Amino acid sequence: xxxxxxxxxxxxxxxxxxxxxxxxLKEYSKVSRLILTGDEPLLRAELAKLNYSxxxxxxxxxxxxxxxxxxxxxxxxxKKDSSISRAVDLVKNGDAEAVVSAGHTGAAVxxxxxxxxxxxxxxxxxxxxxxxxxxxxxxxxDAGANVDARPxxxxxxxxxxxxxxxxxxxxxxxxxxxxxxxxxxxxxSEFTKETFKLLKNSSxxxxxxxxxxxxxENPVDVVLCDGFTGNVVLKTIEATASTVFRALKRELLKTPxxxxxxxxxxxxxxxxxxRTNYENYGGCPLLGVxxxxxxxxxxxxxxxxxxxxxxxxxFIEQRINPRIVEALRDYNASRVKGSE
Amino acid sequence: xxxxxxxxxxxxxxxxxxxxxxxxLKEYSKVSRLILTGDEPLLRAELAKLNYSxxxxxxxxxxxxxxxxxxxxxxxxxKKDSSISRAVDLVKNGDAEAVVSAGHTGAAVxxxxxxxxxxxxxxxxxxxxxxxxxxxxxxxxDAGANVDARPxxxxxxxxxxxxxxxxxxxxxxxxxxxxxxxxxxxxxSEFTKETFKLLKNSSxxxxxxxxxxxxxENPVDVVLCDGFTGNVVLKTIEATASTVFRALKRELLKTPxxxxxxxxxxxxxxxxxxRTNYENYGGCPLLGVxxxxxxxxxxxxxxxxxxxxxxxxxFIEQRINPRIVEALRDYNASRVKGSE
Numbered sequence: 207x208x209x210x211x212x213x214x215x216x217x218x219x220x221x222x223x224x225x226x227x228x229x230x231l232k233e234y235s236k237v238s239r240l241i242l243t244g245d246e247p248l249l250r251a252e253l254a255k256l257n258y259s260x261x262x263x264x265x266x267x268x269x270x271x272x273x274x275x276x277x278x279x280x281x282x283x284x285k286k287d288s289s290i291s292r293a294v295d296l297v298k299n300g301d302a303e304a305v306v307s308a309g310h311t312g313a314a315v316x317x318x319x320x321x322x323x324x325x326x327x328x329x330x331x332x333x334x335x336x337x338x339x340x341x342x343x344x345x346x347x348d349a350g351a352n353v354d355a356r357p358x359x360x361x362x363x364x365x366x367x368x369x370x371x372x373x374x375x376x377x378x379x380x381x382x383x384x385x386x387x388x389x390x391x392x393x394x395s396e397f398t399k400e401t402f403k404l405l406k407n408s409s410x411x412x413x414x415x416x417x418x419x420x421x422x423e424n425p426v427d428v429v430l431c432d433g434f435t436g437n438v439v440l441k442t443i444e445a446t447a448s449t450v451f452r453a454l455k456r457e458l459l460k461t462p463x464x465x466x467x468x469x470x471x472x473x474x475x476x477x478x479x480x481r482t483n484y485e486n487y488g489g490c491p492l493l494g495v496x497x498x499x500x501x502x503x504x505x506x507x508x509x510x511x512x513x514x515x516x517x518x519x520x521f522i523e524q525r526i527n528p529r530i531v532e533a534l535r536d537y538n539a540s541r542v543k544g545s546e
Numbered sequence: 547x548x549x550x551x552x553x554x555x556x557x558x559x560x561x562x563x564x565x566x567x568x569x570x571l572k573e574y575s576k577v578s579r580l581i582l583t584g585d586e587p588l589l590r591a592e593l594a595k596l597n598y599s600x601x602x603x604x605x606x607x608x609x610x611x612x613x614x615x616x617x618x619x620x621x622x623x624x625k626k627d628s629s630i631s632r633a634v635d636l637v638k639n640g641d642a643e644a645v646v647s648a649g650h651t652g653a654a655v656x657x658x659x660x661x662x663x664x665x666x667x668x669x670x671x672x673x674x675x676x677x678x679x680x681x682x683x684x685x686x687x688d689a690g691a692n693v694d695a696r697p698x699x700x701x702x703x704x705x706x707x708x709x710x711x712x713x714x715x716x717x718x719x720x721x722x723x724x725x726x727x728x729x730x731x732x733x734x735s736e737f738t739k740e741t742f743k744l745l746k747n748s749s750x751x752x753x754x755x756x757x758x759x760x761x762x763e764n765p766v767d768v769v770l771c772d773g774f775t776g777n778v779v780l781k782t783i784e785a786t787a788s789t790v791f792r793a794l795k796r797e798l799l800k801t802p803x804x805x806x807x808x809x810x811x812x813x814x815x816x817x818x819x820x821r822t823n824y825e826n827y828g829g830c831p832l833l834g835v836x837x838x839x840x841x842x843x844x845x846x847x848x849x850x851x852x853x854x855x856x857x858x859x860x861f862i863e864q865r866i867n868p869r870i871v872e873a874l875r876d877y878n879a880s881r882v883k884g885s886e
Contacts, residue, residue: 312733340789350727353735387690387777393652395693395774418781422789434735435778437727438771441758442779446786449680449762453821457814467810474797474804481793 207237209518210302213244214271214289215309217505220244223308224252226511231260233512236519241302243268243289268292271309274504278312282320290314294321297497304498304518306489308506314499315351315492322497325527327534330355331494332363332433333501334370335440336487339425345371345380346429349490350437357400360384360430364410365534366493367428373524380427383416385435391415397432405430409540447482488513491521493530498522547577549858550642553584554611554629555649557845560584563648564592566851571600573852576859581642583608583629608632611649614844618652622660630654634661637837644838644858646829648846654839655691655832662837665867667874670695671834672703672773673841674710675780676827679765685711685720686769689830690777697740700724700770704750705874706833707768713864720767723756725775731755737772745770749880787822828853831861833870838862 213223227240239262242249246267253259270288272281282291290309294317296302307314311333319331332348332355347367352359364382371380384402386394391402391414398415405412413426421429421443431439458468468475480486485507489500498521502514553563567580579602582589586607593599610628612621622631630649634657636642647654651673659671672688672695687707692699704722711720724742726734731742734755745752753766761769761783771779798808808815820826825847829840838861842854 312728340793353727385778387693387774387781388652398774418778418783418785419788421782421785423785431778434727434738435775438725438758438775439778439782441727442761442782443758443786445758445761445763446783447790448759450787450790450818450822453680453818454814457817458811460814464811464814467807467812468814470807471798471804471811472807474794474800474808477797478790478793482790 207519207522208239208241208302209237209515210241210243210293210296210305211511211515212290212293212305212307212309212314213242213249214268215307216502219308220248220252222506222508223511224249225256225508226506226515227263228253228256228258229508229512230515231262234516234519237515238262239264240515241266241296243293243296245269266292266296272313274310276310276313278310278316281310281313282316288313291317294318294499298322303522304500306500306502306511306514306518308502308504308511308514311350311501314501318492318495318497318499322495324494325496326531327538328362328366328494328530330359330362331492332359332366333490334367334493335436335490337421337429337440337443338481339422343375344421344425344427344429345375346431346436346440347493348431348433348436349440350433351492352433353437355432357397357404360401360432361404361408362494362534364405364412364428364430365537366530367430368410369526369530369533370491370493371427373526373529374520375427377427379411382410382412382428382430383414383420383426384412385429385431385439386415387417388415401430407541408537410537444484451479485510486513488515489517491517491526496527498527547859547862548579548581548642549577549855550581550583550633550636550645551851551855552630552633552645552647552649552654553582553589554608555647556842559648560588560592562846562848563851564589565596565848566846566855567603568593568596568598569848569852570855571602574856574859577855578602579604581606581636583633583636585609606632606636612653614650616650616653618650618656621650621653622656628653631657634658634839638662643862644840646840646842646851646854646858648842648844648851648854651690651841654841658832658835658837658839662835665834665836666871667878668702668706668834668870670699670702671832672699672706673830674707674833675776675830677761677769677783678821679762683715684761684765684767684769685715686771686776686780687833688771688773688776689780690773691832692773693777695772697737697744700741700772701744701748702834702874704745704752704768704770705877706870707770708750709866709870709873710831710833711767713866713869714860715767717767719751722750722752722768722770723754723760723766724752725769725771725779726755727757728755741770747881748877750877784824791819825850826853828855829857831857831866836867838867
């Protein structure tokens with residue numbers, strides 16, 4: 207498999223991207239070529255620090271970087287030699303099968319959308335993200351690619367996320383819930399009510415509206431929301447979990463007795479922390495573009511980068527994109543029948 | 547002060563509403579009259595169970611209850627003798643200064659909006675909710691009254707929430723953040739970008755976009771979001787916090803050593819739990835209606851009901867509604883000047 211990594215993307219790039227690339231090359235022999243886009247001297251220096259060389263590495267020198275404050279589409283149009291732009295070009299030209307980036311999410315979405323175009327039948331790309339639930343993992347989509355979504359986009363997201371849940375997570379006929387306010391069918395915004403109807407009138411395994419507590423306690427396999435809501439939900443989950451841990455830590459360190467207790471119970475804290483650690487999920491597939499793009503967390507550690515590369519390999523192996531096109535055709539056919 | 551409690555509202559009504567009413571009467575001597583709307587024999591039976599009588603209690607018998615699956619406006623139109631409808635009538639007629647309800651939120655919003663109408667200059671009501679941050683408390687508005695908000699409503703929410711933060715929480719010239727995706731000015735949906743402009747061009751103390759992690763770590767005094775997003779955020783915070791606690795509990799009980807550790811450190815767990823316990827906040831004011839309405843959590847405990855009644859007394863004492871009308875006039879005047 208040939209994968210390209212945007213080596214300049216992320217808050218701690220290129221140190222963490224290069225360290226993550228090295229971890230991935232050591233672990234995944236199926237990666238036959240890992241192309242790194244970025245400032246070549248910088249990338250070579252990072253590789254030298256790790257004292258690592260590998261004939262599977264190829265560096266494509268680029269001179270620009272997309273900054274966090276750049277407007278996404280602007281960045282793609284103006285910075286043609288940015289690490290993300292060139293990485294996507296490599297996928298477009300068939301030199302790589304997938305691109306992985308921890309950089310500016312909007313720029314990755316814009317670059318892939320403009321250069322690779324959409325899959326047949328898909329109007330907008332969406333980010334699929336993984337959330338750890340009480341007992342397993344669910345897919346939340348869209349996590350922020352499309353902040354002004356229309357109900358029809360949501361239907362397409364439902365199909366794409368179902369394919370992902372089935373072929374990557376192994377859920378048979380995945381259940382789908384629509385994030386709303388109030389579990390009852392009649393509740394929600396105009397947007398969710400319209401989306402509800404589209405999903406209900408399809409042959410998708412739609413279970414209705416869900417709310418915050420359903421995310422973890424009574425989870426569906428796929429949680430649907432528009433990109434704005436999805437992004438806010440994900441960040442709120444992250445923020446709440448770390449705030450609870452931080453508050454606990456402060457209290458646990460207050461007295462010697464509590465410190466002793468914490469030491470005795472340390473295994474429990476570690477276990478919960480590990481389960482909520484985003485690094486193990488690695489990256490979120492951008493679904494809908496005609497190519498493979500895995501979006502990693504901006505603050506990705508080397509471990510997270512390695513796992514994002516793993517996600518790219520799964521995506522290639524499972525032929526997710528052709529399956530999406532096929533599934534969409536089937537579901538669209540069943541909709542037409544349903545409304546006759 | 548004369549307050550009316552929707553005694554049939556809430557998942558555990560009337561047991562918890564009556565028990566909460568009794569707690570409030572015992573603690574707040576400033577409540578000169580507490581009117582309870584609901585099924586009189588049922589309410590009398592609950593009072594008898596607690597062996598409590600108080601000349602300040604008055605029961606107004608009602609024959610209907612709004613169910614969770616009822617459509618809000620429908621419920622107000624059809625169930626004219628529901629406990630919430632009659633409670634709002636009492637405020638309208640001047641028999642009570644404030645209404646407290648843990649029942650169907652939409653019905654409380656619809657009943658007050660239809661019967662009491664809006665404050666001068668306000669187009670839509672919004673729910674102000676309290677979130678515990680690392681060091682204090684912030685106001686999140688709207689928590690779910692207006693799920694199809696327009697930017698102009700958001701400006702009005704900013705003014706109302708600022709008045710609440712100043713006069714109830716005691717924050718001088720409260721800081722305001724707009725919940726969005728990406729801290730940079732250019733990021734967000736069409737809706738948040740439009741709202742951003744309105745806030746920026748006002749004399750409000752607007753600090754720009756905020757994201758999930760800012761909620762707790764670097765908080766503003768007022769977090770603005772549309773009712774859909776606000777409701778989802780609140781429920782996600784609640785769900786995430788309880789999921790983390792539940793996961794920890796499961797792990798902490800796994801071995802005798804961990805159990806011992808937990809016992810030694812139990813004070814720390816209690817302290818964090820207490821800080822995140824919604825019962826202490828009691829109720830959320832519905833701002834914008836021409837009258838006082840405090841919305842309590844559907845699963846309110848007696849303690850939560852008592853505190854919701856306390857919130858109503860604060861609201862009356864601080865003359866929040868007249869201050870809102872005054873503040874809106876001032877801010878609107880400064881906007882006109884700004885755009886000349």
